[in-house]
Amino acid sequence: MAELSEQQKQERAQQLAAEAKSLKAKLREAKRQVAMVFDLNKCLGCQTCVIACKTLWTREEGMEYMWWATVNTQPGKGTPRDWEKMGGGFREEEPQAGQLPTKRDFGEAWEFNYDEVFFGGKGNTVHLQPSGAPDWGPNWDEDQGGGQYPNSFYFYLPRICNHCTKPACLEACPRNAIYKRAEDGIVLISEERCKGYRFCLEACPYKKIYFNHARQLGQKCIFCYPRLEQGVAPACARQCPGRLRFVGFLDDEGGPIHKLVKQWKVALPLHPEAGTEPNVYYVPPLSPPRFDEQGNLDESKPRIPTEYLRYLFGPAVDQALATLTAEMAKTKAGGKSELLDTLIVYEWKNLFGPFTNDPAALDRPPV
Ligand code: SF4
């Protein structure tokens, strides 16, 4: 076969690059986008959502250390430890290098000495402890928070995969194993195509993909799509006693998700500067005023520094906080606020858009 000229090689390379780009664009396509909104003013940090997800999806071998849904205390190092410093995502449309989190960064699945404590006949001479010497876990720095007394503060940050509109994980996968579902924009990994290269873990700026060491492939939150298909809300949202996890389609103009995100603009993506266009949104936390040096309340400064909230949610957080504060003032003065009524959620079904069917009606896999 005749050798290709330099120009032919260049043209061929350009053609291949264009084909790869168009394939990635196809994998990103979705007719609709399902989304969640978390109201951080209502999260109790009870971890019910975390356990609901864990017991449903990540009980198999190789998944022991996986927590697709997590709730961490902010400010804090999070899960995996220091994930916010691990890079990934995009800057000005260009993919950014990211770090590969280790199993230890996530926190190992510890073994406990249950047999010895409960059945060993040693009474109070032994107590429950994990094996090894764990130094991190999914909720290790719970309630530590930040700031100095009397202005110390913390709040909880629930996280799942953001089912991004521009998923960095999808972009980074050389096997084209990651795709968005056309009908709802849920980001999934094809277990047939995945070869466990882990570029997705490096690329995701939220570090929300786990590597299954037993099966040698990537796994992540699937937004409970088998439940959605039967009109049932994701387990984390349905089980949440705080009634703070809204589920629905972004384009449903009558639904709370659309109103909170698009109309009132009080629900914002986490670290929007990472450029992946997340579809999980947060109503930022309000807080009481700070104390000044004389110990008097300074009404002009919230306990949670707005600067910190800007770091998490971008500059739009100022307007979101102003809107929430103004609506609260309105109701205190005896007025009505559709926005606050929506966030209060008087009727639980108002949380879940078209996904209000009873989970008891689902077929359950044998335990
Ligand atoms: Fe991918 Fe990470 Fe976005 Fe989830 S959060 S879709 S894993 S880039």
Ligand code: SF4
């Ligand atoms: Fe927060 Fe709800 Fe999860 Fe409890 S179940 S930690 S209230 S999001």
